Amino acid sequence: MTTMVQNQAKIFLADKRSRYESNEYRCLCTPIHQNGMDNQIVRFSDETLAPGKSRFFTMDENVSLILLPLVGTIVYGSLESQYSVKVSPEELQTFSLSKGTYFSIKNPSEDSLVNYLQIWIKTEVARKKVVFDDYKENILNTIFDNSSIKLHFGVLNGRTEATLVPSYPDGTLVTFVINGAFEIQNRLLESRDSLALWNVDQLELEALSENAIILILEQKNSY
Incomplete structure (x- = not known):
């Protein structure tokens, strides 16, 4: 990466x-x-x-x-x-x-x-x-979207890369690994690990295992 x-x-x-x-x-x-x-x-x-x-x-x-x-x-x-x-x-x-x-x-x-x-x-x-049973593999699918939060879901094969440009660059991103392992922003995360990030212009990740599953929560800051 x-x-x-x-x-x-x-x-x-x-x-x-x-x-x-x-x-x-x-x-x-x-x-x-x-x-x-x-x-x-x-x-x-x-x-x-x-x-x-x-x-x-x-x-x-x-x-x-x-x-x-x-x-x-x-x-x-x-x-x-x-x-x-x-x-x-x-x-x-x-x-x-x-x-x-x-x-x-x-x-x-x-x-x-x-x-x-x-x-x-x-x-x-x-x-x-x-219901998001029609999601596509090897990309990040937006499964929920309103004015303040978004949820993204991905099932990726090993060595597959994906990029997310946040809708709220000054907000919070929380990534949660449901299964497998990922490299996210140059950090290794394994099953059920989380990474919270702030003020992110672009999120980059790579699946390090087969059937790697991730959930990403975008949260708009409330001032």
Whole structure:
């Protein structure tokens, strides 16, 4: 890959994430919001839920929620609005949640674990389901887009390179390796590692393994 200017960045290694684990539930959180690095991304967690189990959450502030299943189908439920929706891999679901509301995430399977990403952002995002099963391989596909955030998803073969020109050059970029290994801005990231970057004019990456899968979150700064 070409030599480039090193941007302000922070690597979050998979095995250094904060961890909560019980017999039914595991949560691995990437602390992007800590130490003043980015106060708009409140939660970025990689969660696993046992068969037939549910997890309940209460909002301490107004946020938008993004659910992205990686393995298995989950069910989001709101007891207040009596609303529920199933979300499966190659789908994402967004919600706008106000302070004091609560919701559940359930694993409807009787015999299999589910694994999903849960992202909370201080940005207004309407309730919406997005299906992106028609994505193209070996490029970065934009799977969600509004005025403040964008999500990009890529499945790349080994040694494939890709470039992203951010829509918000003075904002935050968060890359999350779902599977495999990548070189991103001259930094090595492996499965479930993250890299947060600020003030990036161009993001360059290269897949270092077959079936390397990446998620990239663009967040516009809020002044």
